[in-house]
Amino acid sequence: MRRTTWALAFGVLLAAGAARADSGWTGGDDLPTSPLACDGTAAAAAAKPYDGGTPTSAPDRAGKPLTVVDIPKLIGIGYFNATSKGIADAAKELGNVTAKTDGPTKANIDEQITFIDNTITSGVDGILFAANDPVAIAPVLKKALSKGINVVGYDANSTPDARQWFVNQAEFNGIAKSLIDNLAKEIGEEGSFAIVTSTFTTPNQARWIAEMAAYAEKCHPKLKWLETVEAQEDNILSFNQATTLINKHGDELKGIVGMTSVATPASAEAVTQAGKCGQIAVIGLATPNAMKPYVAKDCVKSVVLWNPVDLGYAAMYVLRAVADGTLKPGATSVKAGKLGDLQVVNGSEILLGAPFVFTKENIDKFDF
Template identity: 85%
Template sequence: MKKKTVLLAAGLVLASSAAYAASWTGGDDLPTSPLACDGTPGTVAAKPYDGGVPTNPPDRNGKKITVVDIPKLIGIGYFNATSKGIADAAKELGNVDAKTDGPTKANIDEQITFIDNYVTSGVDGILFAANDPVAIAPVLKKALAAGINVVGYDANSTPDARQWFVNQAEFNGIGKTMIDSLAKEIGEDGSFAIVTSTFTTPNQARWIAEMSAYAEKCHPNLKWLETVEAQEDNVLSFNQATTLINKYGDQLKGIVGMTSVATPASAEAVTQAGQCGKVAVVGLATPNAMKPYVEKDCVKSVVLWNPVDLGYAAAYVLRAAADGTLKPGDTSVKAGKLGELQVVNGSEILLGAPFVFDKANIGQFDF
């Protein structure tokens, strides 16, 4: 199934499952592969390497390298956690000098400027989480052309603009987990809206597209009301969620947060509106940000992976690429304490399956 847009009709109310294909979801136009409704694992077809290749890189095998991590933005809990994972891996490896730098807002132009400056000043490796997969590609290709090793994580670029991408979970796995959790809380015929960062943010667009396909297949009576952008901004996310609550009233049964900022902000909006127990909040967020809402039973479930592990894995993948021990055509890579991680989709490294945090387990995690 492919997402089709209708005059940017973000506010289109869906009256039946047939309306799914005509709604603006904030997803992308790529083909989807919804998982089985009964939880049968999906299969990943073998695919040739489709990543980029650095031009005449120096011999870095075993030598100390300087790496810069440039995420979507700095200063939020999620990317603080990935940065910690990168720093942990660098310390463990002993031959990687890594630092995190980047914009304080999720702005692709600013992110490009940061990357370009480091390409000019000279580094051995660049780690990134893209704000826009296409817009970021030219500067990443510039880095490859300069012989720099380039590895993405969290949010991909076009494949030829980097060597490898560390994917936190398969997109269809995230889509299934999010929609199953939502349907469990609001019922099979409940109405919901989404708060995302931007319609072009690659990982969120892919998750939303897969959510739409899986919902149509396995929960066809769910009603998708609207998708709104909040720019990974806490105040804007809160305001967008509040607007949805006021706009739809009793019709709104759930809000889905697609970012680690949007989900707790939506939970706060529901709390302040006195809608706990009436409007469910399901989404992607760090456990620390969601503990207050989970402990008060305003939020039942939070979907994520361990972002510390994601950053840790990305650093190990970059080190392996720099050493030449991870090459096109390989099927796995060693990632320290995480063991062997599998190569999927040609040039992606898969961290693992998504995890659901709830009241029974969220206290066991601290990030």
């Protein structure tokens, strides 16, 4: 895969209606992008009509006890342990919700669909999900809606008509700006880098990468992208992929961007074991606890994320509001307990807030 600048790599991608660039770019989706201003000027929120789905003949659940099942991409990793905790905390706080988390131990869309299908059969009031694939998951979510089940997504979206609302951890272009700005700060405006993602079809990673491309072309056009590799949200594969990038590109590689909470610490470990701390920057999305050892050793200077406990907490409050009928199409905000009022954006999304950058100065204040 040949080296290319961001401008070349994304000239075709960003053309109206174009497929992925002929230059070999992979990892981003083909949806329209909206890069933020280079100087950080806030973007104006565009009002859009509700585009979510509607459950068929849903019973009156206002104020009544709810049984909710949370089915994330996978269970057993720190990130989704944190969202699960937030869901459980909110359920306990609400007092009339029984919530549990279940799902595959690998980020496998077929297994996730099976878990959701089984949950529908068991008879529940609500389903929370984080999608492994936005399109493939849609039919089973629509099946849940057809059974009168309330469906709310978080972390990774489905097609909008397959769920009622989606709780977005931060807007995609905001995350993209934070990642690229921090990357350019560490490797320089003409540095070369590679990306370790989960899969090329995982909705949130693909959206972030597409927005990163657009923002980089606009604000840091001389950054050089080398390639994007898949690592399936697997720790060993992520480490091996990062090691391969280090060996393959040698001194040309100045930075690795991890797009998942698994890929980023695994990439930092690969850089550490290669003796490249200070020579190859690692920027990415990860939980602070996983990154503290690398930040303490100055092998990683910045970690971009949000609070996944708050994300799960917000998702549970949104589902309760939907079931109660207090969150309806056309709403501009929703009450989310200790988080206060959260804004409705893009028709049927609830925005948790802006991304946060963890650094050596603040990372020890967080425990998740």
